[in-house]
Amino acid sequence: MRTSLVNAFNAELLEENYQRWKLDPASVDSVWSAFFEGFELGHVQSGHAAAGAATATADGELPLQTRVEGLVYAYRTLGHTIARLDPLSTTRPEQPLLSLRELGFSEKDLDITVSSKFFKGGQAMPLKQMIAELEAIYTDTIGAEFMHIQNPYVRNWVRDRIENRPAPGSLSVEEQKAILTELLETESFERFLHTRYVGQKRFSVEGGESLMVILDTLLQLSPARGVKEIAMGMAHRGRLAVLTNFVNKSLKTLFTQFSENYIPDLVAGDGDVKYHLGYETKRKTQSGEEVEVRLAANPSHLEAVNPVVQGMARARQRVHNDTVERASVLPVLVHGDAAFAGQGIVAEVLNLSQLHGYTVGGTIHIIVNNQIGFTTLPADARSSQYATDVAKMIEAPIFHVNGDDPIAVRLVTEIAYDFRQQFKRDVVIDMYCYRRHGHNEAEEPLFTQPALYKTISKHPSVGKLFSQRLVESGVLTAEEADALDDEYESRLEATLAEVRAAEKEQKKTKFSGSTAIFQPSYSHEVVDTTVCKEELDQIVAKLTTTPEGFNVLPKVKRTVLDRRAKAHADGGPYDWSFAEALAFGSLLVEGTPVRLSGQDSRRGTFSQRHSVVYDTDTRDRYIPLQHLSEKQERFCVYNSLLSEAAVLGFDYGYSLHYPSMLCLWEAQFGDFANGAQVIIDQFISSAESKWQRPSGIVLLLPHGYEGQGPEHSSARLERFLQLCAEDNIQVANLTTPAQYFHILRRQMKRNFRKPLVIMTPKSLLRAERCVSEIKDFTEGRFHEILPAPLAGKPTEVQRIIFCSGKVYYDLLAEQEASKRKDAAIIRVEQLYPLHEAAIKEAVAPFTKAKKFVWAQEEPQNMGSWSFIEPRLRALFNNAPIIYAGRDAGASPAVGALAVHKIEQRQLVEDAFNL
Numbered sequence: 001m002r003t004s005l006v007n008a009f010n011a012e013l014l015e016e017n018y019q020r021w022k023l024d025p026a027s028v029d030s031v032w033s034a035f036f037e038g039f040e041l042g043h044v045q046s047g048h049a050a051a052g053a054a055t056a057t058a059d060g061e062l063p064l065q066t067r068v069e070g071l072v073y074a075y076r077t078l079g080h081t082i083a084r085l086d087p088l089s090t091t092r093p094e095q096p097l098l099s100l101r102e103l104g105f106s107e108k109d110l111d112i113t114v115s116s117k118f119f120k121g122g123q124a125m126p127l128k129q130m131i132a133e134l135e136a137i138y139t140d141t142i143g144a145e146f147m148h149i150q151n152p153y154v155r156n157w158v159r160d161r162i163e164n165r166p167a168p169g170s171l172s173v174e175e176q177k178a179i180l181t182e183l184l185e186t187e188s189f190e191r192f193l194h195t196r197y198v199g200q201k202r203f204s205v206e207g208g209e210s211l212m213v214i215l216d217t218l219l220q221l222s223p224a225r226g227v228k229e230i231a232m233g234m235a236h237r238g239r240l241a242v243l244t245n246f247v248n249k250s251l252k253t254l255f256t257q258f259s260e261n262y263i264p265d266l267v268a269g270d271g272d273v274k275y276h277l278g279y280e281t282k283r284k285t286q287s288g289e290e291v292e293v294r295l296a297a298n299p300s301h302l303e304a305v306n307p308v309v310q311g312m313a314r315a316r317q318r319v320h321n322d323t324v325e326r327a328s329v330l331p332v333l334v335h336g337d338a339a340f341a342g343q344g345i346v347a348e349v350l351n352l353s354q355l356h357g358y359t360v361g362g363t364i365h366i367i368v369n370n371q372i373g374f375t376t377l378p379a380d381a382r383s384s385q386y387a388t389d390v391a392k393m394i395e396a397p398i399f400h401v402n403g404d405d406p407i408a409v410r411l412v413t414e415i416a417y418d419f420r421q422q423f424k425r426d427v428v429i430d431m432y433c434y435r436r437h438g439h440n441e442a443e444e445p446l447f448t449q450p451a452l453y454k455t456i457s458k459h460p461s462v463g464k465l466f467s468q469r470l471v472e473s474g475v476l477t478a479e480e481a482d483a484l485d486d487e488y489e490s491r492l493e494a495t496l497a498e499v500r501a502a503e504k505e506q507k508k509t510k511f512s513g514s515t516a517i518f519q520p521s522y523s524h525e526v527v528d529t530t531v532c533k534e535e536l537d538q539i540v541a542k543l544t545t546t547p548e549g550f551n552v553l554p555k556v557k558r559t560v561l562d563r564r565a566k567a568h569a570d571g572g573p574y575d576w577s578f579a580e581a582l583a584f585g586s587l588l589v590e591g592t593p594v595r596l597s598g599q600d601s602r603r604g605t606f607s608q609r610h611s612v613v614y615d616t617d618t619r620d621r622y623i624p625l626q627h628l629s630e631k632q633e634r635f636c637v638y639n640s641l642l643s644e645a646a647v648l649g650f651d652y653g654y655s656l657h658y659p660s661m662l663c664l665w666e667a668q669f670g671d672f673a674n675g676a677q678v679i680i681d682q683f684i685s686s687a688e689s690k691w692q693r694p695s696g697i698v699l700l701l702p703h704g705y706e707g708q709g710p711e712h713s714s715a716r717l718e719r720f721l722q723l724c725a726e727d728n729i730q731v732a733n734l735t736t737p738a739q740y741f742h743i744l745r746r747q748m749k750r751n752f753r754k755p756l757v758i759m760t761p762k763s764l765l766r767a768e769r770c771v772s773e774i775k776d777f778t779e780g781r782f783h784e785i786l787p788a789p790l791a792g793k794p795t796e797v798q799r800i801i802f803c804s805g806k807v808y809y810d811l812l813a814e815q816e817a818s819k820r821k822d823a824a825i826i827r828v829e830q831l832y833p834l835h836e837a838a839i840k841e842a843v844a845p846f847t848k849a850k851k852f853v854w855a856q857e858e859p860q861n862m863g864s865w866s867f868i869e870p871r872l873r874a875l876f877n878n879a880p881i882i883y884a885g886r887d888a889g890a891s892p893a894v895g896a897l898a899v900h901k902i903e904q905r906q907l908v909e910d911a912f913n914l
Helices: 011-023 030-046 064-082 127-138 152-163 173-196 211-221 239-245 251-258 302-319 337-342 344-352 389-394 406-423 450-458 462-472 478-504 533-543 554-569 576-589 645-657 670-684 687-691 717-722 737-749 774-778 807-818 836-843 865-875 897-913
Strands: 142-145 229-234 279-284 290-295 329-336 364-369 398-402 427-432 594-598 635-639 662-666 698-702 730-733 756-760 799-803 823-828 830-832 851-859 881-886
Touching: 011 030, 064 127, 064 142, 127 142, 127 152, 142 152, 142 406, 152 406, 173 211, 173 239, 173 406, 173 462, 173 478, 211 239, 211 329, 211 364, 211 406, 211 427, 229 239, 229 302, 239 251, 251 478, 302 329, 302 337, 302 344, 302 645, 302 670, 329 337, 337 344, 337 364, 337 389, 344 389, 344 645, 364 406, 398 406, 406 427, 462 478, 533 554, 533 576, 533 774, 554 576, 576 594, 576 737, 594 645, 645 662, 645 670, 662 737, 670 687, 670 698, 670 717, 717 730, 717 830, 717 865, 737 756, 737 774, 799 807, 799 897, 807 823, 807 851, 807 897, 823 836, 830 865, 836 865, 851 865, 851 897, 865 881, 881 897
Parallel strands: 229 290, 229 329, 329 364, 364 427, 398 427, 594 635, 594 662, 662 698, 698 756, 730 756, 799 823, 799 851, 851 881
Antiparallel strands: 142 398, 279 290, 730 830
């Protein structure tokens, strides 16, 4: 019996799966389904009975038509493995499964006439011609992976576009010249920087210049496809070329920033290096229409910018009122091959792509595949064949393409663009290229990859190769090609001369077109956040009712809806989640939209929120906050995927481009926020200083010591406080529902924006004493510092106990139980920016106080102690501050409830007695 790829489907297994497929195509794997689609039609055409066709002949050989369909299927499935993708390789990869023998043929079969209903419309041709055409389609400079797509309609769409793509020679002379211009300008730009700014880091795109062909193709196609904006994110490789040659950042500005004497005149914070800065512009296409291009600022953390761009894109789609089709704003992410394969946030962002609250209508992913990381080759960088294999998890089509063939690059870009617009799904362009220099231009790549870089040093640039190709085909003369190169070089020289002349005259270049937003300084000035009783009445009436015939779970109706209605009728008490609903509701009816996302945020981790209620019979959903009034703004609440980094990055990006929305991200437990530490460090706490990008994002982090162990106690408050400087963020640890109500409303009422980090409670959600009254909402405001409730006369107070958050109620209970009148408890509700004047005002009545104590639940090396102690000491003339809390620890909390209770009791006693 002949051993072959087709015969590997043994007759019995083939017949079994074929019969299942006939009954239900979805019942078999997509590989079988794709095979049988071609198999059945081919046999119907050739007159064979479908069932009998699966039976092998006496010598073990499958019928001819079966082998023909298997051949077509094999090339569609495996052709990319032998495609000529590597610009540096002189030999084609080998794939034994595509040999004639494995496909069930021999040399003597090459002249037989064959056909397939699913290839070239069933056109009859010699077998050798069919193989030649399949090789031209699937194994030349484009390698397509799409057979993993399970939906036949989607899979066949990609197949048809690949197999019927225009011939390379179909581009007009003007189009080919435009491609050459892109390549030569990019090459000239990089060469110019390399010779004029020797040794300076620029992370050039040399070797991958065809990236500019992809970007320009996307730009030119946008108007006809209804795209008004392109939202981009990329790391530093090639960024300067993209900034100047695609996003149109001024060459004069860039050259100024390269100067060793450059001091930015319009940077309010600390600024950032030039290859991290963002930019915005309007590009005019060849058709004369404008497309906005927004390139997000990014840190060195490579793929961390991905979710931020996704959030930006969704926000911009909302600006364009495009929340259904999501065709108006195109997200484009440019990746490196090693980072795409190696960074977990890539998979998280791919997983976001089709989720209801996070979809952006599909993203075009571009891999600038240098075939090397910093100094690491693919064999050491991933366990799969391709850097793009992770994208198969969402069944994204993947187009591998040789970067030295810019026409092929353009063709796959067109297909990728149309796929995104047609199916609103992600698509990947994997452009194989190389990195001409080291990771940066000061590095010597020969140290680690001598053989590779000897090859690269001899390899002509893609611009030279394409120029030669056009000259040989008669598209332009050698003189015309040289003129294109010289023209841009002259422009660069003239601009540099202008910049150097300005330096001598000490003139500064304005940073025009940047993404910088300058805003007023932080202020403790009080803003009105009250809501009148009548408005609250209307909100509560809608919050506590459901449509007629909607069957709410009796427990939810009793403990949430009815309890809230009664509390409001009685003027209180209002618990934490009720106050939150009133804050959201009042903002919505006043015209401020609200977005809340996080793991289990609809119900709330602690079953406290119930922003969505469900019909017990149908599980239909009803969201009371979406039905407050006819003219209210939209309330969006989403249960996120089980991710911190990607979701927080997404919501942060959203907050940047829809600042009029209250945008909140909630951690399931505050402890889990450290899964998003890169987003917190590189964006939320520092973006205004680095890039002048303010955000009003709110982080809700459940925090509090309840004896639930080290992973469910601390939101790592100390880490946020360590990040605090230059009024960059706000950190609060609140003790009353009304405080929560007012701080949320204050977030949207001031004339500046700062991220707000709130340590939200767990046990206090339902604590009897953690409640507010109606007047707290109609007459109150947010207090950064809450004065001490008096247990006696102010003159009796000898000890001031400062605290923040839940521990206040433990301290209060101890004070009342022991009838201590010599201590006053002052709550620091907002730890940063610290309202020092308010602290002094709160302490002022206690003129006899001599001891100052800081009490906290967290270990001494965690929580607020290290942050607050020097500030309190400075406020009170270097008076010693006594610490009452847990000992320093490597872990945030103990694991045993009994030990927790002993520790908690001890720290409370210490607060009154040390």
